[in-house]
Every structure is written in C-alpha cells, then in structure tokens.
Amino acid sequence: MLKVSNLVKQFNGASGKVTAVSDISFEVPEGQFASIIGKSGSGKSTLLSLLGALDKPTSGKIEVGGHDVTKMHDHRLIKYRGKEIGFVFQNYNLVPNLTAIENVMLPMEFAHVSPNERKRRAVELLDQVGITADKQKRKPSRLSGGEQQRVAIARALSNKPSLILADEPTGNLDSQTGKMIFDLLHDLAKSENTTIVAVTHDLSIAGKTDVTFTLKDGSLV
Amino acid sequence: MLVARASVSTKIESVKSSIGNTITISPAGSRGFEGGGEPLTSEQLAGVAKVDHVTSVTQTLSDRLTSTNTNLVSAIEAGSLGNRQAGNNGVGFQAPPADMPIRNETSTSGTGSSTQITRTFTPPVTITGASVLSTTTYGGDSITYTSGEAIDVSKDEDVAVVGKALAEKNNLSVGSTFTAYGKMITVKGVYDTGNTFSNNGVIMSLSSLQRLSGQTGQVTSATATVDSIDNIDSATTAIETALGDTADVTNNQESAKQAVEPLESVKTISTFSLIGAVIAGAVIILLTMVMIVRERRREIGVYKAIGASNIRIMFQFISEALTLTVLAMIVGLIIGVAAANPLTKVLVNNSSTSTTQTVQGGPGGARFVRGVGGNALSSARSVQADVGLDIVAYGVGAAALIAVLGSALPALMISKVRPAEVMRAE
Numbered sequence: 001m002l003k004v005s006n007l008v009k010q011f012n013g014a015s016g017k018v019t020a021v022s023d024i025s026f027e028v029p030e031g032q033f034a035s036i037i038g039k040s041g042s043g044k045s046t047l048l049s050l051l052g053a054l055d056k057p058t059s060g061k062i063e064v065g066g067h068d069v070t071k072m073h074d075h076r077l078i079k080y081r082g083k084e085i086g087f088v089f090q091n092y093n094l095v096p097n098l099t100a101i102e103n104v105m106l107p108m109e110f111a112h113v114s115p116n117e118r119k120r121r122a123v124e125l126l127d128q129v130g131i132t133a134d135k136q137k138r139k140p141s142r143l144s145g146g147e148q149q150r151v152a153i154a155r156a157l158s159n160k161p162s163l164i165l166a167d168e169p170t171g172n173l174d175s176q177t178g179k180m181i182f183d184l185l186h187d188l189a190k191s192e193n194t195t196i197v198a199v200t201h202d203l204s205i206a207g208k209t210d211v212t213f214t215l216k217d218g219s220l221v
Numbered sequence: 222m223l224v225a226r227a228s229v230s231t232k233i234e235s236v237k238s239s240i241g242n243t244i245t246i247s248p249a250g251s252r253g254f255e256g257g258g259e260p261l262t263s264e265q266l267a268g269v270a271k272v273d274h275v276t277s278v279t280q281t282l283s284d285r286l287t288s289t290n291t292n293l294v295s296a297i298e299a300g301s302l303g304n305r306q307a308g309n310n311g312v313g314f315q316a317p318p319a320d321m322p323i324r325n326e327t328s329t330s331g332t333g334s335s336t337q338i339t340r341t342f343t344p345p346v347t348i349t350g351a352s353v354l355s356t357t358t359y360g361g362d363s364i365t366y367t368s369g370e371a372i373d374v375s376k377d378e379d380v381a382v383v384g385k386a387l388a389e390k391n392n393l394s395v396g397s398t399f400t401a402y403g404k405m406i407t408v409k410g411v412y413d414t415g416n417t418f419s420n421n422g423v424i425m426s427l428s429s430l431q432r433l434s435g436q437t438g439q440v441t442s443a444t445a446t447v448d449s450i451d452n453i454d455s456a457t458t459a460i461e462t463a464l465g466d467t468a469d470v471t472n473n474q475e476s477a478k479q480a481v482e483p484l485e486s487v488k489t490i491s492t493f494s495l496i497g498a499v500i501a502g503a504v505i506i507l508l509t510m511v512m513i514v515r516e517r518r519r520e521i522g523v524y525k526a527i528g529a530s531n532i533r534i535m536f537q538f539i540s541e542a543l544t545l546t547v548l549a550m551i552v553g554l555i556i557g558v559a560a561a562n563p564l565t566k567v568l569v570n571n572s573s574t575s576t577t578q579t580v581q582g583g584p585g586g587a588r589f590v591r592g593v594g595g596n597a598l599s600s601a602r603s604v605q606a607d608v609g610l611d612i613v614a615y616g617v618g619a620a621a622l623i624a625v626l627g628s629a630l631p632a633l634m635i636s637k638v639r640p641a642e643v644m645r646a647e
Contacts (some may be wrong), residue, residue: 054526054640075530081640082528093523110528155527 007060038215086156090168224561226491241477350430361414369410506627522642
C-alpha cells in the first residue's frame with residue numbers, strides 16, 4: 001500500500017521558487033499497477049523521485065507499508081531504497097561494465113545476500129523476464145533496448161521490493177517491444193503482489209493500468 | 222628518488238663512521254720528525270682508549286735508521302730536496318759538540334763556520350713500530366704483499382716487513398736478515414704501497430721497536446678512531462682534556478665534512494624530489510579521479526538508487542584509484558631498480574665534483590698525519606643504490622598516500638551526488 005498525503009516539492013530557481021509538486025495526495029493498494037501521465041514538465045519525474053526517496057519533499061508524507069519515508073534518516077533511506085523499492089528507468093541505467101547477470105546481482109550484493117543465493121535468484125529472474133542463458137553473460141552494450149529493459153526489470157525485482165517505480169519504461173522502445181515490457185510489468189505486479197507506479201506519456205499503456213493519475217503543473221487533475 | 226635518498230643516507234652513515242673519524246695525537250710540538258718535545262707514553266694513550274665514542278687507538282713509534290745503526294741503504298737518492306733538508310737540519314740549532322758528528326754527514330770540507338760545507342747525504346730509512354697495521358701505518362692507499370706476509374704486531378720479535386724498493390736496493394727477500402740497533406732482524410714480508418716514499422720503510426711491532434731502540438713505553442704518534450664524525454668534536458675535547466698540554470690533538474673533521482656535504486645535498490635534493498613526486502602523483506590521481514567521478518555521476522546515482530551506501534561507493538572508487546597507483550608503483554619499482562644506480566651516481570658525482578679540488582690537498586705534514594684526500598672522496602662517491610625491502614615498503618606507503626590524498630576530494634564529490642541524478646534523462 002502506497003499512501004501519499006499533501007506532498008509538496010519546491011526548488012530554488014533563477015526566478016524564485018518553483019513548485020514542481022504541489023499538494024498531491026493519492027493511494028495505490030498493494031499489488032496494483034498505477035500509471036501517472038502528464039506532459040513534459042508537469043512534475044512526473046519529480047514525483048517519482050520523491051516516491052523513491054531519491055529526493056526529499058519540502059512537505060507532506062509518503063507512507064509505504066505503514067512507514068513514513070519522509071521521516072527516515074539518510075542511512076535508513078539507503079536500506080529502504082535497497083530493500084523496498086525497485087527502479088526501472090527510461091534509459092535502463094545498467095552498469096555498463098557489468099554483465100546482465102552481474103547487474104541483477106548488484107542490489108542483492110548491497111543488501112548482503114549470500115553469493116550463491118544472489119546467483120540463483122538472478123538466473124531465475126532473468127529466465128522469468130525472458131533473457132536466455134547466453135545473453136545473461138553479455139554486457140549491456142551487446143543487448144538490444146528491449147533486452148536491456150528486461151534486465152533492468154529483473155534488477156528492480158531482485159530484492160523482492162514492495163514498490164516498483166518505473167520512469168517511462170517504454171519511452172525508448174518501439175511500440176511492439178514497449179507493449180511486451182508493459183505486459184511483463186503487469187504480470188509481475190500480479191504474480192509477485194508488487195505495487196507498481198509507472199510514469200508514462202503513452203496513453204495506450206496508461207489506459208490498461210489499474211489506476212491512472214494525470215498530472216498538470218504539479219497537481220493531480 | 223626514494224632509492225637514491227636511502228642509499229645516500231646509508232652512505233652518509235658509513236662515511237661518517239669510516240672517513241675523517243680519526244683523531245691524530247702527536248707529542249706537543251712535534252709532527253713526524255719535525256719539531257721537538259717529549260714523546261707520549263703508552264700509559265697516557267691507554268687513557269685515550271677509554272674516552273667515550275673512541276673505538277680504537279693505534280699507537281706508532283717512528284725512528285730513523287741511519288748508517289750508524291743499520292746496514293740498510295736507503296732506496297731513495299738524496300737529490301736536491303734531500304740535500305736541502307739535510308742542510309736545514311742545522312739551521313737555528315746551536316752547533317753540536319765537537320765530538321758529536323752531525324748525523325748522516327759522511328764527509329765535510331773545511332773547518333770554519335764561514336766555509337761552505339759539502340755534504341753527501343743519504344736519506345735515512347724510516348722504521349715504524351705499530352700497535353695495529355693499517356694503511357696509515359704503511360703510508361699508502363692500497364697495500365699488497367709482493368712476497369711473504371704481514372707480521373703479528375702483538376708479538377715482540379726481531380722480525381719486520383720491508384717496503385718493495387728498500388728490499389730491492391738491499392737484496393732482501395723473505396727469510397733474509399738485516400741489522401738494526403745491533404740486532405739481526407728477519408724479513409717476514411715485502412709490501413708495495415704504490416708510492417716511493419713508503420716503499421722505502423721498515424715496519425715492526427710497536428713493542429719490538431720500543432725494545433730495540435731503547436724507547437720503552439714511548440710513542441711518537443697515535444690515531445684514535447671515533448664511531449662517527451658526529452662525535453668527533455666531543456671526543457677531541459675529551460682527549461685534549463685527558464692529555465693536557467703534553468699532546469697536540471687534531472682531527473680531519475672538516476675534510477670529512479666536505480666529503481659528506483655533497484651527499485647531504487643529494488639527500489636533500491632526493492627528499493624534496495620525493496615530496497614533490499608524491500604531491501604531483503596525488504594531484505594527478507586527484508584530477509583523474511575527479512574526471513572519473515564526474516563522468517560516472519549517473520552510475521553513482523544508479524548505485525545509490527539501488528541501495529549502495531556512500532561508503533560502499535567510495536570504497537569502490539578508492540580501490541580503483543589504489544589499483545591504478547599500485548600498477549604505477551610496480552612499473553615505478555621496476556624502473557627504479559633498473560635506473561636507481563645510474564641515477565644516484567649521476568646525482569652524487571655532479572654534486573661532489575665541485576668539492577673535489579678543495580679537499581684533494583688534505584692536511585699535509587708527515588706520513589702519519591695523512592688525512593682524507595682524493596681517496597676518501599672517491600670512496601664517499603661510490604654510492605651503491607640497493608633496492609631493499611624497506612625501500613619497497615616506503616614505495617608502497619607513498620603509493621597508498623598518493624591514492625588516499627588523490628581520492629579524498631572525489632570521495633566527497635561522490636557523497637554529494639544526489640541519487641535523483643539518474644532521473645535526469647539525457
């Protein structure tokens with residue numbers, strides 16, 4: 001369960017204070033797939049980074065599984081991000097000098113999972129997202145965009161997070177691959193009982209999600 | 222630089238304990254056969270041996286063998302220098318009693334003081350009695366025995382070693398004898414010092430010469446060796462106090478310092494170069510790491526987003542910097558081992574050439590007061606650069622210091638990277 005109440009984020013810009021996220025409140029029940037749509041500059045990415053505890057809000061509350069993320073200290077936030085949240089980015093953000101399987105194992109290494117367990121889980125997840133054994137040993141540069149995004153999804157799932165945040169997960173992919181990635185996310189949300197929040201401007205995708213929020217100038221419409 | 226510095230430091234210590242660390246003790250008013258005064262005694266010098274920092278005391282008694290007390294003939298022709306010195310022997314002295322002929326004078330012409338005296342002078346043969354055989358005793362830089370062997374100076378026997386030239390002139394070989402002070406002396410060995418003056422000498426044990434020449438307990442010169450030239454001043458003062466005004470005490474500290482000086486300057490140059498190199502290395506690593514961190518901001522953001530702590534990321538970047546420095550250090554060590562010796566030699570030679578000329582003369586005087594000359598300098602200059610474990614340890618330390626200094630700022634930059642960076646689409 002993700003609960004956001006009265007969330008505000010302001011930046012100090014050249015022309016005074018800019019409010020990127022303005023008094024937003026919403027809820028996403030556990031295991032649901034929510035999408036946030038909006039134009040460029042509407043505050044989608046800022047909202048996502050606040051949900052992922054990558055940035056601190058100016059005011060407001062974010063509760064994940066009953067814990068208030070905004071009140072956590074830096075040290076706990078690191079653990080929170082590692083254990084409870086999985087990220088999927090538009091440009092995949094895989095570590096270029098690690099292989100697919102090593103990329104998936106990395107968050108588990110940070111979470112002090114034993115090496116054997118890391119490997120077992122990584123292979124399992126990569127199989128699940130459809131990355132064959134020979135491709136698991138390839139570095140990101142030798143994988144297609146769709147394959148890289150699959151690896152990124154496997155990485156996001158590695159620590160069994162309660163919330164997956166996806167920032168334009170299909171933005172860099174052709175429509176067919178984008179649909180496959182979306183279906184994959186959707187299936188995972190159901191099978192792993194993971195809450196997924198995806199930012200997108202692809203209305204065909206947004207229409208298929210359980211909940212859709214529309215952002216305009218930092219506020220929900 | 223590290224290797225050069227270490228080898229020069231070692232050399233400085235060794236030079237300090239081997240060159241110019243001797244104190245020459247002569248009877249007050251006397252140098253070799255010049256001057257006058259009363260001889261020193263073995264008891265006095267026993268006191269010197271107890272002075273702090275004095276490691277050994279070499280005692281010598283020197284005498285001249287002339288036609289009156291030996292059958293040996295000098296291998297050195299008088300020449301104009303010898304005749305002038307023989308002539309000078311009388312200057313300033315009162316005329317000897319009539320029944321005591323001037324030594325070495327074999328014939329005279331005329332009777333009055335106003336009459337020109339014609340001398341046919343043969344230089345005397347110097348006989349040395351020593352408590353220890355050293356290059357100073359022989360009066361040469363390198364001693365070789367052309368036949369026979371050195372005598373045991375701890376024994377009181379009628380045996381001697383003779384210089385090569387003297388042996389040839391008098392047809393002496395190992396086992397043959399000559400007379401001195403009315404005794405038959407057996408030749409045990411023939412030595413070659415490489416110089417004409419010293420090759421015309423006879424060396425016996427101190428006790429033998431004291432007995433034969435009737436100078437029991439007397440010593441005409443002594444050399445005290447001090448553990449390091451750093452202590453030579455205090456030791457000299459202590460010896461002066463012990464002997465009072467019965468002895469003239471001199472040391473060669475100044476010359477030795479001149480020999481050490483270029484080495485000290487090489488040490489300083491190496492030290493500063495070393496510090497400079499470490500700083501330069503740190504700056505290079507720093508700039509490289511800053512560049513790497515800037516280039517990999519996004520990657521750092523990803524690490525943070527997927528649960529890596531600042532320390533974990535810093536550790537990774539610092540270990541990358543360490544790997545770089547360790548690799549550089551290995552290359553540096555290999556080059557260091559290969560180039561250290563030539564480089565050190567160039568450094569040492571360049572900085573010591575300028576002082577060579579000023580030292581070469583050395584303190585003059587009799588053969589017993591031989592000081593540091595060219596020989597000491599060339600020894601001081603022959604620095605051997607060895608790469609030992611301690612050098613490697615210092616090298617590793619310097620590399621670690623470079624890596625840590627060079628990574629400090631990048632580490633700070635890492636901690637400042639906001640994980641939200643990754644959200645920025647490029």
